[in-house]
Amino acid sequence: MRSGLKLLSTLLVAVTLVAGPVAVGVALAQEPMQAGQNPTGQDPTADAVNEELLFKHESTIRGVVSIPDKRAGNLIQPQGREYRAFHERWLPWIAAVVILGMIVVLAAFLLIKGRMKSPRSAEKIKRYNVLERFTHWMTAACFIVLALSGLNYIFGKRLLMPLIGPDAFGTASQLAKYSHVYLAWPFMLGILLMLALWVKDNIPNRVDWAWLKAGGGVLGGHAHAGRFNAGQKVIFWMVIGFGLAMGFTGIALLFPFTLAGIHGMQLMQVVHASIGALFIAGIILHIYTGTVGIEGSFAAMGKGEVDLAWARAHHDLWVEEQQAKAAGGAHLGHPQPAE
Amino acid sequence: MKPFVVAVVAAVAIALGASVLLGAVQELAYQKFQTSAVRLSSPGTNLVGLKWNGDPTPADITEMTRDKAEEERLDAKGS
Amino acid sequence: MARMKFLCDADRCIECNACVTACKNEHEVPWGINRRRVVTLNDGRPGERSVSMACMHCTDAPCAAVCPVNCFYTTADAVVLHSKDICIGCGYCFYACPFGAPQYPRIGNFGSRGKMDKCTYCTGGPEPDFSVAEYEKYGSNRLAEGKLPLCAEMCSTKSLLAGDGEMIAAIYKQRVIKRGYGSGAWGWKTAYRETVTI
Numbered sequence: 001m002r003s004g005l006k007l008l009s010t011l012l013v014a015v016t017l018v019a020g021p022v023a024v025g026v027a028l029a030q031e032p033m034q035a036g037q038n039p040t041g042q043d044p045t046a047d048a049v050n051e052e053l054l055f056k057h058e059s060t061i062r063g064v065v066s067i068p069d070k071r072a073g074n075l076i077q078p079q080g081r082e083y084r085a086f087h088e089r090w091l092p093w094i095a096a097v098v099i100l101g102m103i104v105v106l107a108a109f110l111l112i113k114g115r116m117k118s119p120r121s122a123e124k125i126k127r128y129n130v131l132e133r134f135t136h137w138m139t140a141a142c143f144i145v146l147a148l149s150g151l152n153y154i155f156g157k158r159l160l161m162p163l164i165g166p167d168a169f170g171t172a173s174q175l176a177k178y179s180h181v182y183l184a185w186p187f188m189l190g191i192l193l194m195l196a197l198w199v200k201d202n203i204p205n206r207v208d209w210a211w212l213k214a215g216g217g218v219l220g221g222h223a224h225a226g227r228f229n230a231g232q233k234v235i236f237w238m239v240i241g242f243g244l245a246m247g248f249t250g251i252a253l254l255f256p257f258t259l260a261g262i263h264g265m266q267l268m269q270v271v272h273a274s275i276g277a278l279f280i281a282g283i284i285l286h287i288y289t290g291t292v293g294i295e296g297s298f299a300a301m302g303k304g305e306v307d308l309a310w311a312r313a314h315h316d317l318w319v320e321e322q323q324a325k326a327a328g329g330a331h332l333g334h335p336q337p338a339e
Numbered sequence: 340m341k342p343f344v345v346a347v348v349a350a351v352a353i354a355l356g357a358s359v360l361l362g363a364v365q366e367l368a369y370q371k372f373q374t375s376a377v378r379l380s381s382p383g384t385n386l387v388g389l390k391w392n393g394d395p396t397p398a399d400i401t402e403m404t405r406d407k408a409e410e411e412r413l414d415a416k417g418s
Numbered sequence: 419m420a421r422m423k424f425l426c427d428a429d430r431c432i433e434c435n436a437c438v439t440a441c442k443n444e445h446e447v448p449w450g451i452n453r454r455r456v457v458t459l460n461d462g463r464p465g466e467r468s469v470s471m472a473c474m475h476c477t478d479a480p481c482a483a484v485c486p487v488n489c490f491y492t493t494a495d496a497v498v499l500h501s502k503d504i505c506i507g508c509g510y511c512f513y514a515c516p517f518g519a520p521q522y523p524r525i526g527n528f529g530s531r532g533k534m535d536k537c538t539y540c541t542g543g544p545e546p547d548f549s550v551a552e553y554e555k556y557g558s559n560r561l562a563e564g565k566l567p568l569c570a571e572m573c574s575t576k577s578l579l580a581g582d583g584e585m586i587a588a589i590y591k592q593r594v595i596k597r598g599y600g601s602g603a604w605g606w607k608t609a610y611r612e613t614v615t616i
Contacts, residue, residue: 047465063457068372137346170504185357367527368450385446387523395532
């Protein structure tokens, strides 16, 4: 009895399923549907979402996804275009002009004015202790690698890739990327150490203003200066400012989606690359003044001690201070205790 | 010279330390985007390699996955 | 040669995720990596639409432009592919992509996030067709077998269309004319700088 009823109902369902579409088909055949008309008479798209409309409200079309990666909910995010335009059209030119421009200016200066001469003497004066030199060279060594691997992101495919071929370039870039990402950490540590070591000597004061007005002795003659002259202070604050900015944006890129979303990361990359180019140009100036530009200056970071006469010419106020200190304790020329 | 050498060594040491630390906090896609639902197999290696770095180097291609790929290839060709 | 494109007819997509599953199975895409996903807009509200999205194989692809190692290339069928041997996993393509297509096996940090993976339009990679290395790195190569991407082939409502751009646009146009409505070819303006005009 029960099974008979079930059979009947199943049959009924089957008949409806088969007959239904046929009936509809017949109906449709009798009333041929006109193109552009919906048979139900309703407009099913009356409130359907529309790409153009959504873009009017927001620059990104967002939705929901059922997969755990919720970032995938961004359907269309055309902002990548601006990022691409900057990265491919502007950035290479900005970087090239800033960096090559600095090199050209310095080369021209060297050709016209030559090296800055300084008086010599037999005596030496201690300028940087071991910790200071260690910090400087750790940061400097990291910077060189970071700068080269950073430039590789911009110019590698344009200059290096045609020379060594895609496979070798891919491997080299992979290594460059690892060094960029991991050497960033000792670099950031170095920046913080520099800040701690030298901030007290780099507070701008009235002497700096006079130094700047005198043109820093670039055009002849020497201006008064403490341990660091105004030019060095500018370099110091540039290194600290740019270093922290590079560190911050770098970390934001290193940990995707922790500090910034996709647009934030695009912006971070733009800032990171632009500051990077300026930073490299600034450091080229620093390298120039620390080596070929000013005679006798390399010894400061190289050996840690400089010629006393050189120091008197470039950092007279600092030498006076050191000698005043020394007068109380140790003998002249070794104002600081030996390490 | 000495501070320079020490500085370079220190930089490399810190960099290596950073790489180890960053490697330790690195999350694999299947860990980050896992669901609470039932998982029927181990995460697999195709497209990502055994180390999940996307680099199936020849050493990583085990006999099993190689056979599987070969089988699929033949299947694909046959059908 | 054909200019291969994807077109998702959002008025037909029922968010069944079969395309996602088909893709995952065909290429053995590992967990956590989605070459294709279905995004639902206005979820639960009137006018809800779902769109299946993967790499759109853009004209003048932004990912290829920003790649610092030029690992991308475009095939004769206008499919945008990349070489995992050259890729350094920097993530620039991910910043530039309008569709969020690039995926990485490790999501943590820039340094070691691994080689990028994305939809290949079922076209494998630079390795020889049907080689084991190609399958291991990029998945199967259906185009070389004369087949279209599996996601579109599997689509139960034929919402997702794959094939020559002009042909699928014609199919879509015909549908829109026949049924009287259509919410447009999602992403075409962004990807191809053109849309299907009806």
